[in-house]
Amino acid sequence: MEAQEPEKKYEFEEEWIQYQGVWTQVISLKREEPNVPKEKSNIDKSKLMFHSQMKQKHYIIDKLGLYEHPRLILMGHSIGARMMLDCIHENTLLAIGLTPTIERMAITPRGKDLTPHFNSYIQGLFNLQYLGDPNESSTDSNDNDQEPLLAEGEDEGELKAKFVWKRKYGACEAIGRLLSEACPDLHVIVLAFVALFIAAGSDLFNPWFIGKIINDIVVNQDVESFKRNIFIIILVTISTGVATGCRSGLFTLVMARMTLRLRTKLFRQVIKQETSFFDSVRTGDITNRFSADCSKMVDTLSLNINIFLRSMVTIVGSIVLMVKLSWELSLLTVIGLPFGFILGRYYGHMWRVLQEKIQDTLADAGSAAEEAFGNIRTVRSFANESGESDVYEEKCQLVYTWMRTKAWYMGGYMSGNILISNGLAAATLWYGGHLILEDRISGDTLIPFVLYQLSLGNAIGSIGAVYTGLMEAVGSAERVFQLMDRQAAIDLSEGEHAPAKIEGKIEFRNVKFNYPTRPKQPVLQGLSFTAPQGKVTALVGASGGGKSSIVSLITRLYERNDGDILLDGVDVRKYTHESLHRLVTVVQQEPVLFARSIQKNILYGPFEVDDVDEAIENATKMASAHEFILNMADKFDTQCGEKGQQLSGGQKQRIAIARSLVRKPCVLILDEATSALDAASEKIVQAALDRIQQEANMTIILIAHRLSTVKNADQIVVINQGNVVETGNHDELMTKNNHYAKLVAAQLAESGQNSPQKTLIKEKVVYKRVVTNSSSQKDYDISPGTSA
Numbered sequence: 001m002e003a004q005e006p007e008k009k010y011e012f013e014e015e016w017i018q019y020q021g022v023w024t025q026v027i028s029l030k031r032e033e034p035n036v037p038k039e040k041s042n043i044d045k046s047k048l049m050f051h052s053q054m055k056q057k058h059y060i061i062d063k064l065g066l067y068e069h070p071r072l073i074l075m076g077h078s079i080g081a082r083m084m085l086d087c088i089h090e091n092t093l094l095a096i097g098l099t100p101t102i103e104r105m106a107i108t109p110r111g112k113d114l115t116p117h118f119n120s121y122i123q124g125l126f127n128l129q130y131l132g133d134p135n136e137s138s139t140d141s142n143d144n145d146q147e148p149l150l151a152e153g154e155d156e157g158e159l160k161a162k163f164v165w166k167r168k169y170g171a172c173e174a175i176g177r178l179l180s181e182a183c184p185d186l187h188v189i190v191l192a193f194v195a196l197f198i199a200a201g202s203d204l205f206n207p208w209f210i211g212k213i214i215n216d217i218v219v220n221q222d223v224e225s226f227k228r229n230i231f232i233i234i235l236v237t238i239s240t241g242v243a244t245g246c247r248s249g250l251f252t253l254v255m256a257r258m259t260l261r262l263r264t265k266l267f268r269q270v271i272k273q274e275t276s277f278f279d280s281v282r283t284g285d286i287t288n289r290f291s292a293d294c295s296k297m298v299d300t301l302s303l304n305i306n307i308f309l310r311s312m313v314t315i316v317g318s319i320v321l322m323v324k325l326s327w328e329l330s331l332l333t334v335i336g337l338p339f340g341f342i343l344g345r346y347y348g349h350m351w352r353v354l355q356e357k358i359q360d361t362l363a364d365a366g367s368a369a370e371e372a373f374g375n376i377r378t379v380r381s382f383a384n385e386s387g388e389s390d391v392y393e394e395k396c397q398l399v400y401t402w403m404r405t406k407a408w409y410m411g412g413y414m415s416g417n418i419l420i421s422n423g424l425a426a427a428t429l430w431y432g433g434h435l436i437l438e439d440r441i442s443g444d445t446l447i448p449f450v451l452y453q454l455s456l457g458n459a460i461g462s463i464g465a466v467y468t469g470l471m472e473a474v475g476s477a478e479r480v481f482q483l484m485d486r487q488a489a490i491d492l493s494e495g496e497h498a499p500a501k502i503e504g505k506i507e508f509r510n511v512k513f514n515y516p517t518r519p520k521q522p523v524l525q526g527l528s529f530t531a532p533q534g535k536v537t538a539l540v541g542a543s544g545g546g547k548s549s550i551v552s553l554i555t556r557l558y559e560r561n562d563g564d565i566l567l568d569g570v571d572v573r574k575y576t577h578e579s580l581h582r583l584v585t586v587v588q589q590e591p592v593l594f595a596r597s598i599q600k601n602i603l604y605g606p607f608e609v610d611d612v613d614e615a616i617e618n619a620t621k622m623a624s625a626h627e628f629i630l631n632m633a634d635k636f637d638t639q640c641g642e643k644g645q646q647l648s649g650g651q652k653q654r655i656a657i658a659r660s661l662v663r664k665p666c667v668l669i670l671d672e673a674t675s676a677l678d679a680a681s682e683k684i685v686q687a688a689l690d691r692i693q694q695e696a697n698m699t700i701i702l703i704a705h706r707l708s709t710v711k712n713a714d715q716i717v718v719i720n721q722g723n724v725v726e727t728g729n730h731d732e733l734m735t736k737n738n739h740y741a742k743l744v745a746a747q748l749a750e751s752g753q754n755s756p757q758k759t760l761i762k763e764k765v766v767y768k769r770v771v772t773n774s775s776s777q778k779d780y781d782i783s784p785g786t787s788a
């Protein structure tokens with residue numbers, strides 16, 4: 001090979017690094033040097049990783065999760081185009097790099113010919129800025145003015161979404177954004193601020209009149225002046241009290257309104273995220289943002305703005321009045337001021353860091369608790385209560401560790417603050433005493449001055465704490481806005497409204513798919529089949545073959561990578577989310593009901609029917625649920641309990657079937673609808689499903705492990721490892737004696753009956769005899785030619 005391509009010269013630096021316990025060969029391509037002798041022969045191409053900036057290395061490995069099987073990272077400058085093409089032609093590498101474009105290639109199956117994409121791309125340099133430093137703020141791909149390279153079936157929004165997620169906010173940006181969220185309550189906020197200024201301004205006069213009153217009694221003994229000043233101080237107190245009450249009430253109201261708005265906005269945004277997003281994040285992490293983060297950011301922001309403004313009024317007013325009382329003492333005070341600021345700033349920074357850690361570990365602990373309580377039946381049935389408690393305690397210990405650090409910092413901050421303000425007061429008393437003794441200031445000056453100085457110290461301390469508090473709000477706001485700004489990879493509002501009625505023919509044409517969370521594991525590999533309108537198509541095959549994934553793609557829970565999924569010849573992506581789910585409904589293996597009444601569960605989701613009562617009655621009758629619902633005390637108003645726990649498995653499933661039928665769908669998908677039920681419930685539900693299959697005029701896609709439930713299907717599609725391996729009706733497939741017949745044989749063997757495979761190659765009569773003479777439960781009638 002070297003002899004054939006003498007013009008290819010590269011210069012490498014080789015190094016091994018140990019990353020997360022895995023030794024990784026790192027080959028740095030220094031630059032493309034046409035005249036440097038080639039040193040390519042010793043390189044293990046399966047472990048190639050090129051880079052030009054070593055400091056980025058660990059981050060790259062971490063970000064792309066490459067420490068297990070690094071293939072190739074193309075980064076830095078002037079990576080040789082020919083080199084890349086070589087690698088790809090030889091089908092040995094994945095191309096992974098820095099721009100959104102190249103990162104996308106990381107999830108392109110190894111071995112795919114990427115040459116056409118590269119040809120349009122390799123003229124340019126690969127620019128480090130798109131991946132960015134982990135410590136830098138933004139990795140938004142919007143800056144990329146080059147044409148992004150998109151995998152087939154992927155749109156730009158999808159790439160953008162990946163980059164916007166986890167974007168870093170600056171403190172000012174987060175606060176600005178938070179304040180902008182308060183705009184709808186501007187009128188209340190203005191009133192609150194007016195009250196705040198009145199309260200703070202009135203409060204400012206207290207020390208002044210306290211000094212005067214003491215002077216009236218102790219020094220001048222002037223009763224008239226004493227009475228007048230007492231009257232004034234009563235007015236000041238009333239004004240301060242009323243204004244403080246208004247300020248406090250109005251700010252609390254604004255906080256409540258803002259939290260309500262942010263929470264609902266966040267929820268609306270999060271619920272629209274694509275399914276794979278929920279696969280990759282912890283539920284506790286999300287719910288924590290709704291509960292702890294939302295209230296924290298609003299409460300802390302409001303409280304601290306409140307404190308900040310109050311303190312600012314106090315600081316400015318105190319300084320003015322202090323200078324008026326004595327400029328010498330004021331000068332002394334000014335010397336102490338910077339210490340307060342420095343202290344506040346340092347602790348503010350630490351506070352933010354610690355708060356983030358605490359919130360993260362808290363979310364972790366929340367997830368653990370949620371998982372344990374959500375799966376309480378499993379926990380109980382494995383008697384693992386103490387195991388779960390240990391897991392939770394471990395997570396809480398981590399929270400505690402960070403809280404403990406925070407406690408130390410808090411202690412340090414408080415001590416420092418008191419030391420600075422009280423130390424200053426002591427120095428003032430000492431110096432002020434000297435000034436009085438030397439007759440440089442009057443006797444009624446020192447007391448109000450010290451009082452002003454104390455409130456100045458408190459106000460400065462509060463402003464230091466404001467910074468700290470604001471940083472807490474920023475930490476929470478950052479987490480909330482990250483989530484709020486995330487663009488869903490699938491826009492649910494896009495598309496046309498589907499017609500009210502369609503025939504319901506479904507076609508898969510060469511569909512390729514992998515779950516976004518597992519980019520290297522192809523699930524469907526060019527799968528094609530047609531489910532004819534008004535017929536029952538059964539999908540069968542080994543576990544993990546991709547049957548449920550097919551359902552997820554029809555209903556657009558996930559997006560296919562390649563190929564077409566058509567509903568009556570129209571790409572399912574053309575229809576809006578809402579109208580698609582009106583036409584296509586799914587009954588899942590685990591019937592999921594909400595903690596609402598039966599009626600509300602049946603009428604779940606947006607759809608229109610002429611007569612709701614009639615529609616519910618028809619749907620529940622068809623689902624064999626009508627009778628048992630009417631036998632319940634509260635009938636359709638019966639509460640189902642959390643996840644439908646107050647109903648039996650069979651009842652839940654029949655309600656779930658009614659929920660699907662009430663929309664009068666054109667396509668009904670039954671995904672292992674009976675497999676989670678006990679034998680008695682299964683029989684009832686199966687009877688309902690059989691009736692639906694016979695009576696309902698709709699396309700039905702049926703997934704079932706128990707092959708006895710699919711034998712009446714008009715068409716059976718056998719799926720294996722993401723491919724269709726056989727199609728036909730039961731009789732045709734049994735005659736073929738291949739995949740389907742093997743599945744049947746395996747199931748019969750499991751249930752103790754003879755293998756049809758053996759019997760199929762025998763005479764028809766023998767085969768029939770085997771079945772009809774079987775003493776075991778005849779779950780499956782394998783007689784060729786028998787369709788019942």
Ligand SMILES: Nc1ncnc2c1ncn2[C@@H]1O[C@H](COP(=O)(O)OP(=O)(O)OP(=O)(O)O)[C@@H](O)[C@H]1O
Pocket residue numbers: 279515517518523541542543544545546547548549550
């Ligand atoms: N949400 C998911 N994220 C990542 N991988 C998934 C996800 N769901 C399924 N898979 C994987 O996709 C492959 C196909 O799964 P799928 O559920 O479609 O198979 P199936 O044929 O329906 O299996 P079964 O008959 O056991 O239900 C499996 O390897 C599975 O591990």
